[in-house]
Amino acid sequence: MANEAYEAVIGLEVHTHLLTRSKLFCGCAAGFGAGPNENVCPVCMGMPGVLPVLNRYAVELALRMAFAAHSEVQPYSVFARKSYFYPDLPKGYQISQYELPLCKGGYIEIGNGGQPRRIRLVRIHMEEDAGKNIHEADSSLVDFNRSGVPLVEIVSEPDLRSADEAGAYLRELRAILRYVGASEGRMEEGDFRCDVNVSIRRKGSAELGTKTEIKNLNSFRFVEKAIAYEVSRQVAILESGGRIVQETHLWDPVREQTRPMRSKEFANDYRYFPEPDLPPLRLDAEMIEQVKVSMPELPAQRRERYQHELGLSAYEGAVLTEDKEVADYFESLLLVGLNNPKTAANWTMSEVLRALNESGKTLGQAVPPASETGALLKMVEETTLSLNAAKTAFAMMCKSGRGASATVDEMGLVQVSDEAVIAAACDQVITAEREKVAEYRAGREKLFGFFVGRVMKAMGGKGNPKIVNDLLRRRLAGN
Ligand code: ADP
Ligand code: MG
Ligand code: ZN
Numbered sequence: 001m002a003n004e005a006y007e008a009v010i011g012l013e014v015h016t017h018l019l020t021r022s023k024l025f026c027g028c029a030a031g032f033g034a035g036p037n038e039n040v041c042p043v044c045m046g047m048p049g050v051l052p053v054l055n056r057y058a059v060e061l062a063l064r065m066a067f068a069a070h071s072e073v074q075p076y077s078v079f080a081r082k083s084y085f086y087p088d089l090p091k092g093y094q095i096s097q098y099e100l101p102l103c104k105g106g107y108i109e110i111g112n113g114g115q116p117r118r119i120r121l122v123r124i125h126m127e128e129d130a131g132k133n134i135h136e137a138d139s140s141l142v143d144f145n146r147s148g149v150p151l152v153e154i155v156s157e158p159d160l161r162s163a164d165e166a167g168a169y170l171r172e173l174r175a176i177l178r179y180v181g182a183s184e185g186r187m188e189e190g191d192f193r194c195d196v197n198v199s200i201r202r203k204g205s206a207e208l209g210t211k212t213e214i215k216n217l218n219s220f221r222f223v224e225k226a227i228a229y230e231v232s233r234q235v236a237i238l239e240s241g242g243r244i245v246q247e248t249h250l251w252d253p254v255r256e257q258t259r260p261m262r263s264k265e266f267a268n269d270y271r272y273f274p275e276p277d278l279p280p281l282r283l284d285a286e287m288i289e290q291v292k293v294s295m296p297e298l299p300a301q302r303r304e305r306y307q308h309e310l311g312l313s314a315y316e317g318a319v320l321t322e323d324k325e326v327a328d329y330f331e332s333l334l335l336v337g338l339n340n341p342k343t344a345a346n347w348t349m350s351e352v353l354r355a356l357n358e359s360g361k362t363l364g365q366a367v368p369p370a371s372e373t374g375a376l377l378k379m380v381e382e383t384t385l386s387l388n389a390a391k392t393a394f395a396m397m398c399k400s401g402r403g404a405s406a407t408v409d410e411m412g413l414v415q416v417s418d419e420a421v422i423a424a425a426c427d428q429v430i431t432a433e434r435e436k437v438a439e440y441r442a443g444r445e446k447l448f449g450f451f452v453g454r455v456m457k458a459m460g461g462k463g464n465p466k467i468v469n470d471l472l473r474r475r476l477a478g479n
Contacts, residue, residue, distance in 0.1 A: 001259040002234045003157065004203075004296075004318060005202060005314055006200045006201065006202060006203065006231075006235050006238070006424070007161060007200065007201055007202070007203045007205075007454075008161055008162055008163075008198065008199075008227070008231045009158045009160075009161070009198070009199045009201060009208060009209065009211075009321060010140045010158060010160035010161070010162075010165070010166050010196065010198050010227060011152060011153075011156050011157060011159070011160065011197040011211075012156045012160065012166060012170070012194055012195070012196055012197070013156075013194065013195040013197070013207075014153065014154045014155075014156075014167065014170070014192065014193070014194050015129075015151050015152075015153050015192075015193045015194070015195075016152060016154070016174075016177055016181055016182075016185060016191060016192045016193075017030075017059050017149055017150065017151055017184070017191045017192075018061045018062065018130070018150040018151065018152060018182055019061060019181060019182060019183050019184060020055055020057050020058050020061065020437065021057075022055060023044055023046070023055065023127045023128070023148035023149055023150065024052075024054070024055050024058050024095075024126070024127075024148055024149065024150035024151075024446060025043055025052030025053060025095065025128060025148055025278075026043035026044050026053070026055065027041070027042050028041050028043075028044055029147065030149045030150065031243075031332055032189055032353070034212075035237060036141070036143045036145065036239065037143055037144055037449050038145065039145045039363070040144045040147070042473060043148065044147045044148035045090055045144055045147070046090030046092070046147075046250050047308040048090070048157065049078075051277050052277055052278055052279060054281070057128070058126065058150040058246040058285075059102070059151075059281070059350065060281070060291055061150075061180075061181070061182040061183075062102055062103075062126050062152045062179070062182070063069070063102075063103075063288065064104070064175060064180040064182050065124060065152055065154070065176070065180060065182045065183075065284075066106065066124055067153070067174045067180075067291065067292055067295050068101040068179070068180050068298055068439070069106040069107065069108055069121055069124065069176065070105075070106045070107055070259035071104065071105055071106025071121055071123075071124050071146065072103060072105050072106065073101040073102065073219060073283065073416060074100065074101065074102060074103060074104060074283075074289055074448050075282065075284075075285070075288070076100065076280060076281070076282055076283075077094050077097055077100045077101055077125075077280065077281045078097065078098075078099065078100040078274050078275075078280045079097055079275040079278045079280075079281065080095075080096055080097055080098035080099070080125075080272045080274055080275055080282070081093040081094075081095060081096075081271075081272065081274075081275050082094045082095075082096045082098070082127075082270040083271045083272075084270060084271055085317070086133075087140070087142055087266060088104060088130045088131035088132055088133050088142055088144075088147070089130045089131070089134055089147075090131075090144070090147075090388075092431055094127060094128060094130060095127060095275055095278070096125065096127035096128075096153075096272075097125035097126055097127065097264065098125075098272040099124035099272070099418045099479070100280075101371055102125050102126055102173075103121045103122065103123060103124040103125070104122075105121060105122075105381075106120070106121040106124070107119060107121060108121065108169055108172055108173055108176070108388075109172070109300060110158075110168040110169050110172055111168065111172075111314075113164060113319060115227045116219075117163075117165070118157055118159075119157070119159045119169050119198065120156065120157040120159050120255055121154060121156055121157065121158060122155040122156065123155050123157065124152055124153070124154050124155075124158055125149050125152070125153055126150065126151070126152055126153075127150075127152075127153060128147070128148045128149065128150065128151065129147065129148065129150075129151050130146070130147055131143055131146055132143070132145075132146050132190075134205045138390065138436065141300070146190075146321065147239075147469070150182075150392055152182070154173065154292070156169070158197065158199070158211075159210060161222070161285060162227075163227040163228050163231075164224070165263070166223055166224065166227055166233075167223065167224050168222050170194065170220055170223060171322065173291070174192060174325070175299045175321070175323070176298060177298060178323075178324050179298055179299055179324050180295065180296055180298070183347070185435065187218050187219050187220070188218075188219075190217070190218055193215070193216050193217065193218050194216075194218075194223055195213055195215050195216065195219060195224055196213070196214045196223055196227060196230075197212070197213045197214075197453060198211060198213075198214070198227055198230045198231060199212070199234070199244070199472035200231055200234045200235060202218050202239070202354075202477075203216050204273045204338075206367055207410035209234075209244060209291060210243075210244040210246050211244075211246060211247070212230060212234070212244065212245075212246065212249055212258075213247075213248045213249065213328045214248075214249045214250070214251050215248055215249070215261070216225045216250075218321065221253055222253060225251075226251045226258055226388055227461055228306040229256065229257055229258055230249070230258055232282070232422045233258070244447040245285050247260050247261075248260070248261050249261065249265055253295070262460075263451060269436070271369055276387065277280075279286065279311050280400055285479055294352045298439065299321045299322075299324075299327075300448060302317075302321045302327060303317035303318060303321050304317075306320060306321070306341075306345075310345075311339040311341065312341060313340070314343055316345050316349065319349050319353075320345060320348060325358065325362075325363040325364075326352065326356070326363060329348060329352060329363060329367070329370055330344055330345060330348040330352075332346065332371075332374070333347070333370050333374050333377065334369030335374075336370060336371055336375070336378075337374065337378065337380065338374060338377055338378065339381065340381070343377060343380075344400060347373070347377060351391060351394050351395075352367055352373075353365055353455065355367050355394075355395075355398045355430030355452070359398070364397060367397065367398055368394075368397045368401070368403070368404070372395065372403050372404045373397075375403070375404040375405065376390050376393055376397070376404040376408070377390065378396060379404070379408065381385060383415060383417060383466070384414055384415050384417070384465075385413060385414065385415050386415050386462075386465070387410060388411075389408075389413040389415065389462075392411065393407045393408050393411060393413055396411060411421060412462075413462070413470060414462065415462055415463070415464050415465055416459060416464060417464040417467055419467060421454070422459070422463055422464070422467050422468055422477070423471050425450075425455050425458045425463065426455055426471050426472050427475065427477050428458060428469070429454045429455050429458060430451075430453060430475060430476070432454075433451070436451075437449065437476065441476070447472070448472075448476070451472055452465075452468060452472060452477065455468050455472060456468065
C-alpha cells in the first residue's frame, strides 16, 4: 500500500457454479458449450404459471463445500425472491436465500507464506444464476442457457488485509471446490466470479471504514489489481480530507481502474421475501451425515500427508496440491513404483507443470499418461537414461503421444553403461591427448574435467557419467 499509516480491510463474495448435470429448478442441461438458448424451458425462461422443483444433487454439492469450509449446515433454510429488473432475468426476480441460508459461519485457512491465517465466513447459500446479455454493435442479445444454473455464494467476513491475501484466499477456495467436486471453478468461463468489498482504516483502529464494492471480477489478476487500485484511491481521498462514499464500482480492465456504476443500476432494495413456490428446505440428519462421511480428501489434508508421509517440503506440498489433477498425477507417478517421492515431485513441478502451462491444454491432453512418464523416470533411476535425456524424451512424448521406450529408442537416448565401451572411449582420448595426460599426471588435476568432456563427446553424450568418471580416473592414474 502506498501509505503505511493505513490498513486495507477486504471481504469477498464468491459466486461459483455447482457441477450438476441439470439446472437448479428445472431439468435443462446446466453445462457449457450449447448454442444460444438451446438449454431452456418455460421454468428457466421465467414463463408465468410454472413451478420450480429443487435439484437435490445441487444441495449435496453445496453441503460438501460447507463441510470443507467448516461451515455450520442449517437443517432448515428458506429460498427467497430477490427482485430486480434486468433483461437477462425474465422472472423479474432471482431465487436466492436470504434470512435463513443453508450454512452459517466457517473459515478458510490460507498459508500466507508462514503462519496460517483463518479467514472467517459469514455464510454459504444457494441461488440460481441469471442469463447473459451480449451487446453487439447495433443490437443486444440474451442467452438464457445460464439462467437457472445452480450457484453457491460464499461470503467472507472482512478478514483479508491485502491483495495478496485475497488472491491466496481465492486460490484456496477454488482448490477446495475442485477437490470436493462441487465446482470446476473455471474463471474464464464465468464459473467462478467475485465481488470485492474494500475499505481502509488507520492502522491500529478496530473500527471498519466505509466500503466500496467492486462487482463481478472474473480473474485473480483483476481482483488483485482492483484491490490495489481501490486502496490507493481511498487513501488519496482520506489524505486530502475527503470522505469515502459507499458505492458500487466496476473494474475497467483496459484502463486498469475502478469506476462507479450509475446509482440507478444498483438501487439496493431487492424486496426479499420467502419464495412462495418452494417449500422451506429441510435436511434430515441422515442426508447431512451421508455427505459428511463421503467427503474426499481436502487440499490441506493432502499437503499434510505430502509433508509428513512423503517427506516433501511445505513449498512442494503447496505447489503440487494447488490443482487436484496435478496432485493426482504426481501420486500416479508414485504408484507406478518410483522409489523416491522427491524425484516424482521435482519432475511434476518442473516438467509436468511446464508442459501444462505452455500447451494451454488440460493435463490429460498436455502430458503422457503417468504410466509412461513413470517408465521414463524408472530408466533414470536405473541409470539407463540421463536426466537431461529424459527431459528431451518427455518433451517429445508430450508432442507425439508415443510411449517412453519407443521414444527413447527412436531418439537414440539410451545411456551407455557398458564398461568395455566406455573403457575403449577413455583409452582413445588418453592416446590422443598424450601431452595433457602428462600434465595431469604431473599434478594438474584440474584437467580431469577436460578429459570427461572429451570422453562424453566421443560417446555422443551418452556415457553413464558415473562410470565414465570412475574408469577415467583409474586409467589416468595409470592402472
Ligand atoms: P452489503 O449489505 O453491502 O452486501 P454485507 O454486510 O452483506 O454488505 O457484506 C458484504 C461483504 O462485504 C462481506 O464479504 C463483508 O465481509 C464485506 N464487508 C462488510 N463491511 C466491510 C467493510 N467495512 N470493509 C470491507 N469489507 C466489508
Ligand atoms: Mg454484496
Ligand atoms: Zn429450464
